[in-house]
Amino acid sequence: MKDQAEKLREMMREKNAREHPVRQRDGNRTRIITVTSGKGGVGKTNISVNMAIAYARAGKKVVVMDADLGLANVNVMLNMIPKFNLYHVIRKQKTMQEIMVETEYGISIVAGASGFSKIANLTEEERQNFINELETLSNADIIIIDTSAGVSSNVMDFIAAADDAVIVTTPEPTAITDAYGIIKIIATEIDNLNMGLKLVVNRVKTVAEAKKVADRMTSIAGQFLNLKVEYLGFIYDDYVVSQAVLKQKPFMVIDPKCKASLCVQHIVGRMEKSEVRETSGGFGKMLKRIFGRING
Numbered sequence: 001m002k003d004q005a006e007k008l009r010e011m012m013r014e015k016n017a018r019e020h021p022v023r024q025r026d027g028n029r030t031r032i033i034t035v036t037s038g039k040g041g042v043g044k045t046n047i048s049v050n051m052a053i054a055y056a057r058a059g060k061k062v063v064v065m066d067a068d069l070g071l072a073n074v075n076v077m078l079n080m081i082p083k084f085n086l087y088h089v090i091r092k093q094k095t096m097q098e099i100m101v102e103t104e105y106g107i108s109i110v111a112g113a114s115g116f117s118k119i120a121n122l123t124e125e126e127r128q129n130f131i132n133e134l135e136t137l138s139n140a141d142i143i144i145i146d147t148s149a150g151v152s153s154n155v156m157d158f159i160a161a162a163d164d165a166v167i168v169t170t171p172e173p174t175a176i177t178d179a180y181g182i183i184k185i186i187a188t189e190i191d192n193l194n195m196g197l198k199l200v201v202n203r204v205k206t207v208a209e210a211k212k213v214a215d216r217m218t219s220i221a222g223q224f225l226n227l228k229v230e231y232l233g234f235i236y237d238d239y240v241v242s243q244a245v246l247k248q249k250p251f252m253v254i255d256p257k258c259k260a261s262l263c264v265q266h267i268v269g270r271m272e273k274s275e276v277r278e279t280s281g282g283f284g285k286m287l288k289r290i291f292g293r294i295n296g
């Protein structure tokens with residue numbers, strides 16, 4: 001099975017080299033960013049969607065993948081109802097390009113299928129087809145995966161596949177404790193932790209409040225887990241965000257100059273400055289994780 005996964009990675013590298021000769025020369029490849037949190041409702045979906053829009057405005061081709069079908073977060077936030085999701089791709093009823101929905105905001109969305117482990121039940125042909133379909137996403141510059149809160153094995157797979165895990169917390173003590181909890185689980189569950197762990201503090205009243213939370217989180221992670229967590233930035237608690245949610249439009253669209261929008265732009269700017277580690281996740285790892293699950 002390992003040989004087969006390696007063969008697929010090889011295939012993908014060749015395909016990429018064929019289709020994106022320039023990008024290959026530059027060493028650029030699809031960056032996979034997983035947005036996660038310990039506690040629910042801290043702003044993951046808002047951050048995923050609005051970061052995607054900020055990237056798109058910077059000229060990037062962005063796909064937002066909803067890793068949680070059950071809650072259909074991304075769709076609701078954009079007032080869209082995709083008819084099909086990854087499940088249909090797995091079942092060979094649709095292609096990736098067919099289920100991917102372009103939005104009016106310059107980003108595309110893919111609705112997830114709950115239970116990636118279902119892949120274990122696929123026939124060899126279906127599996128091969130699914131991998132091929134997944135590869136077609138490698139045309140994107142950025143894939144942002146919005147996860148559900150907490151740690152299902154599903155979420156862990158997405159985190160493991162990512163180049164960057166953006167952990168979202170608010171200044172609430174419960175959210176901070178849970179954010180620390182998820183960092184700890186990431187550290188223990190994922191072997192060869194190579195991705196960049198990034199922290200975003202959402203819904204803050206002041207810069208100082210954000211800094212206090214970030215300092216605490218980064219120092220505890222360093223001290224007790226020996227992990228480097230990079231403080232990516234904060235987002236102000238902003239009335240425009242809740243208004244945007246009610247209107248089912250991204251706040252970056254409702255008001256690109258509102259406090260929350262400016263913060264998101266700043267975060268994406270920081271993200272762009274932080275290099276993707278050569279050894280981190282990416283598609284190869286995503287495939288490997290999926291194959292790993294099949295074996296396990």
Ligand SMILES: Nc1ncnc2c1ncn2[C@@H]1O[C@H](COP(=O)(O)OP(=O)(O)OP(=O)(O)O)[C@@H](O)[C@H]1O
Binds near residue numbers: 037043046148204241
């Ligand atoms: N910066 C902010 N300012 C004001 N309100 C915010 C902000 N961020 C999030 N909210 C509020 O929090 C709510 C939850 O946000 P969101 O749905 O993005 O969280 P989530 O982490 O994706 O939740 P879930 O865990 O349920 O998926 C939003 O509906 C919005 O009202």
Ligand SMILES: [Mg+2]
Binds near residue numbers: 044045147148
């Ligand atoms: Mg959400």
